[in-house]
Amino acid sequence: MPFPLSTLIGSRRRLVAAILLFLALDLTVLLTNLWIARHVAGDAVAINLAGRQRMLSQRMTKALLLRAQAADPVAQAIAEDEFRNAHAIFMRTLDAFAGGGQTTGSDGRPVVLDPVSDRGAAAVASTQALLAPLPASLADEQQAGLQRAADYLVEHNVEILTLMNTLTTALERDSVRRTEQLRLIQSGAFLLALANFVLIVVGLNRRFREAEEESARWQALARLDPLTGLSNRKGFFEAAARQLARAKRGQEPGSLILLDLDGFKPVNDRLGHPVGDAVLVRFAERLRLTARQSDEVARIGGDEFVLLCPGLVDAHAIDDLCRRIVEAMAELTPDELAPKQLGVSIGVASFFDHGYDIDTLIAQADHAMYEAKRGGGDRWHRP
Template sequence: MIGKPLSKPRQSVEQYIRSIGRHYLNAVIVMTLLITATYLTMLVALDRHSLQQKISFLTSNQFIRFQQLANQTRALMRASADPSLPEYIIIPMRDDIHRAIGDIRAISAELHALDRSIGGNLLERLSPRDELTVQLRRELNARLEDFLGRATRIAEASAEDRRQRYSFWGPIDFAVAADSLLMRQFADLIGHANDRSDVSIDNAKLISTGLLALIAATVILASIFLFGPLLKKLRNEHRQTMAFEKRLTLLAHTDALTGLNNRSSFNFALGNLFGELERNGAGFSMLLVDLDRFKNINDGLGHPAGDAVLRHVARALQRTLRASDVIARLGGDEFAVLLPGIRDAAALESIAERAIEAIAADIPFDGRSLQVSASIGGAIVPDHAADEAGLMRIVDLALYTAKSGRGTTVIFDEAALARRLEENQLSLALVLAADRNEFVVHYQPKVDLTTGAHLGFEALVRWQHPDLGLLPPGRFLPLMEGTQLIRGMTRAVISAVGRDLKAWKTAGFAPGPVSINLPEVLLVGQEGYEFFAGAVRENGLEWRDFAVEITEDVFLNRSADRILATVARFHQHGVSISLDDFGTGFASLVHLRDFPFDELKIDRSFVDGIGKDARSEQIIRAMIHLAQSLGKRCVAEGIETEGQRRFLTDAGCDVGQGYHFARPEPAALAGKRLPQRAAAIDRHADGASAASRRRLALR
């Protein structure tokens, strides 16, 4: 009797334990199913997120390659403007364009494959179809393929076709067509891809929260241990992706060196301003800033110095302009500024002048001070232009006019356009000038300032233009800077001087040495030396019949050692070396000590100040004393009055030239002034003795 009641509780406990076991097993099964469902959901969400991130990354990469292709294509079109550019330079540029086109199309194919992959994702099937992204992708692909077709046609065009069709306005038109609309579509598509990625994260969070809410405390703890690290990794990945996209966008719109807007950002801002003009008639102005002789600093002192100058210019523009103005570095040493609301030409010119003044401030670099000047061209919208391409052409015309004076500002006008067209025609004619023997030489005599005896000539080039007549060097030499044309012109001058020297000496005259200015490009290698060697050999002359004039800028050239070797080679042959335009460049006492020159030429800007500026007179006396201390001759150029001659003679200057003695003349007229050889030798000896006595007395 007692056993029965005792057996029931024991059975109840066993049943309870078994029930608990069954519930526990069921709970484990449910928890396992819920955990498995949650885990699978996260995998699906991660897969979708990963695909979206790949699409976003590839779209961003495609945008970068598109920008590179646009720059490469513009570079090819600009290069086509120079007919003397060798083909081995053009071919790699064309190959780079084809390679970029292939990369863009390969990325498009990969994006298409990713679109198909993401379509099979479960969450993507549950979400409404993103018709806007599909439409954006279809429009972008169509316009991008049209752009690639244009780039392909440019790359595959013949050199002559590119020169005729693209060399002048092509790069600007191409830039406007390429950058504005396509860039906005790329930005929209990247933004939509990022939005879809955020949706994936939100869906994953929502489903996971709903499933985890059904699990008991044990399930929550298990979920924390199982999925906590996974969620943390997902959040970190999302933050890193967002930071990467933000940095990518910043890099795509910012110049890395100066921190200013780059060309793409500038084009976008320019498009927005034209949009404002269409909507409410709000006009604006644009300035184009180009540094003067920046290449001399960059090549002479190296890229770190050039970078320091560019950063200084960026800071100067930021200090000068308003916070609302858009400042951009377009490339190289070219900057652009957009000024909303500025419609007055006088106000625009005043702003540009302040910018030039700020840029001209000293730049500390490596224990020394650098100086740079800038030229600025400006235009007003809609007064001067009604669209982006027209504005770029107009501002470029104004800048080109300003560059002729350096350190100046030119706001566009019709006269600037006329001058630009004339300069373009001269540039084209210069290509054939040397081959047509259109360069002629005029001679200005050098005389002993004490005796008036003829000592030699300086050869000055002129251009006998077939239509415009005889042009002075100021009309065409600036157009030859940075081109190969300077080589042909110098060769023609040396050949002409050699022939004239031979004729004079055959006639029994004593012309003395003829000075020829030799540019840096012909001093770096042996080419300039070979020109003179050919003239000596072909005309039966002596090396001392020539003199070489160089400017102080050679001291800043990276190849100064090679230049020094070439000059020393001239010196060994007895060729007189003259340091031209002394006092206007960068020569230091170390340069003067180590450089094998024979005479210093005082620049005409100092001579012009005689009787007007006491500082110029003091500088001249110091130059003459320096030359005498170094045992060198001193030559003053630009002497136009008897008072200037007397001052220079009293100061101890040996040789002079200028209008006071004779203007530059053709060989036929200059030869009439020449003395016979014997008399010239006697006079030269007397003059040399007098100069020596003066130097000894001053010492």
Template sequence: MLRGEIPAVVYRNFLLILSGIALVLMGMVTGVYQWEKRELLYRVKVVERHNVDLQREMILRNMEVIRADLLFLARQNELIQLLETHDTGYRSMITEEYVAFSGNRGIYDQVRFIDAAGMEVCRVNYTEGRPVVVPDADLQSKKGQSYVRSSLALNRREVFVSPMDLNMENGEVEEPIKPMIRFGTPVFDLSGGKRGVVVLNYLGSHLLSELEELSKLSRGKILLVNRNGYWLKGLEPDDEWGFMREGRGDRTIVSRFPDTWQALSAAEEYQGMTDLGLFTGTTIRPSGTVSPPSGVTGSCYWKLLSYVPETELLKESRGFLVKLLGMAGVLFLASVLPAFLLAQARIRQAMDRRALIKMANFDTLTGLANRALFLDRLGHTLKRARRYHVRCALLFIDLDGFKSVNDTLGHEAGDEVLVETGARLRQAVRESDMVARHGGDEFTVILPEVREPADAVAVAEKVLAVLSRPFQAAGRERTIGASIGIGVFPEAGTTVDALLNQADSAMYEAKAGGKNRWVLYKPHES
């Protein structure tokens, strides 16, 4: 009887221990899996944001190249001579140069000079990989075209950019399709008179092909839509160019991803996770670098989007889960609990270490760099400035009227103002600049590189502008200002202490001179 009871007790204890280990392992697997899902999503977000930004920069660089080409052709010596002398010999020279230019570039479907009356004077087409001169008899009047009117309305060195569409021949979409963007700029004679426009028809297929190449770096599908939500580069080729293709008028991002389009169209940058997947978007404004003036038609923008489907994210996370379960089985046999406790201790140690570093270098209220980190960064900035013989600058900012907020609304309201001040200062400067809380209601901004003192003054003006807007504190609206002292290396000093003291002195001079202003330290005023 007793012999029969001993195995039963052992079995029950074994099951109890096994159940405890199983529960711990299940909790560990669930926790690590959820953590890994979040980490995976974070990594994907970072990578997709980087890829989208990279593609945006590629497109804008291409736009700058086209702008440079266009302005070069608009200042062509032969063209100016033709306008001045009306000698048709120069027209032949222009055509020859257009042929050489078109063949060398290989990205322009048409290179044209159109006179102020809208008549083509010279035109070179790029056909089947080679430039072809259009005979005089085939030159056309483009008087009614919006790109001609819009380009003629511009000032010198301004460039018109049309929306991307498909090339039309005889009122029909040309087949095979030929995506096109038209760039135009006015041409002036020596007396300053506006005599016509140079127009480049850029083959948009080059831009789309480059996007396709860069999309290989991405987990997701790279998409491009116009300002109205029509696909220029869609999930499926049949979805594209719905605004020009019969029967495709409803094939838009609005119909496929309505919530995403609503958020994307309302912001310059967007990243969001939905039930369908991860969307990362940005706005590309060709007119950001080649800008038509206000009131001229043709200003356009595109939305560049990376779409990582939910199934793609789940595929990787589920693969991780399978591996995790296999590891859990091995750890179960090898007593996983001590390893889990050790990992937990190491994570806690790492978190504590990061917390200590943050406490030592950042202000706990505003999240800005504290005085210690500021002084260290300023020292490195001065070393770099001396090494590369460049200017840098320091802004010393003291809030005007902050004491009144503290005295009348309390310290919690004052803290709200300080936090909002830090946020506005970060928005007012470049990413390479450093904003720090020096102490109390004093802030500093390090500008690592400025070409001249006026650059630092421009930043100070921007700071005054953002800080002059009303603040919400304790449910009330309050207005404060700032006195700013500006010190520029090396004029205001070549050491940390010297530059800081001179900027501080300039700040007090600004405050004494009426507040809510800036003062630039000048050596002769010392």
């Protein structure tokens, strides 16, 4: 047997919980997306700055060599300036990579970096250690000191470039790994939200179906007589209109039989309403049993019943049916009453002779029924 999914959202409270969960999961997906976008942008800046470190280290070496060789004071000043700038940005960026913090971006604006970890952190620490012996400014350096610094930088140039490459690669790997982790969380939240959404749809569908069934039940009840379970006046008129329209299309004959109990009021008055109710209920049962399955049987008033019998036209068949109804009523007479004290008057109208309009047929049958009453009751009359 398939798992009944709808039982998971059986109650209104569970349905509301599922909707709230769906919203929370959806919000998680949204926030993760924003988080990923922010990190991807931040990682791109960091990778770009790690690449800039290589260029700065080249600029420092070049400026140092120029300063060591230049004789012209102007050229010396330019080289010193170039070295100081490149060195300051290089070291500030290394510090920002090491412990997290602010440095200058490629466009000159401040940029905040997150501290790097593992291999990246090791590369940063090694570079800081390598550059520690270098002066931050060349202004106060003697020629011998300048030459030593230039030789040192040239000697370690490749090493510094390699370390900065390592930093770039580590940053790229970190970025890919973090993005993958976030995507995993995002996918999980998305799948949960999707499953939740399916549950919500199933739950809503179930509630909708229940509401429809409930409404159909009420509509059916509105067409039933609560005492006897037969159709009431509304139910009978709707069903009869459908049956008569069908009969009219095929020009089929049939009969409408109206029944009104005789002497029913004294039953209530003498024996009480519950006994009267029991008589009505048992008479309704007998009517239903006596009529055909295809006949429409209804209670349209206090002690007034009606039968719509498509195909019933033969006079003998009509008489037979009416006789059985009269006999049934006689059998139902409570013992406390004298025989013949309770009876039924029956009027018959034919919907071949009198047309197919329900009101006309009822009026004709009513007329016939009063003929039966005028004749003393407990009998039937057909024109």
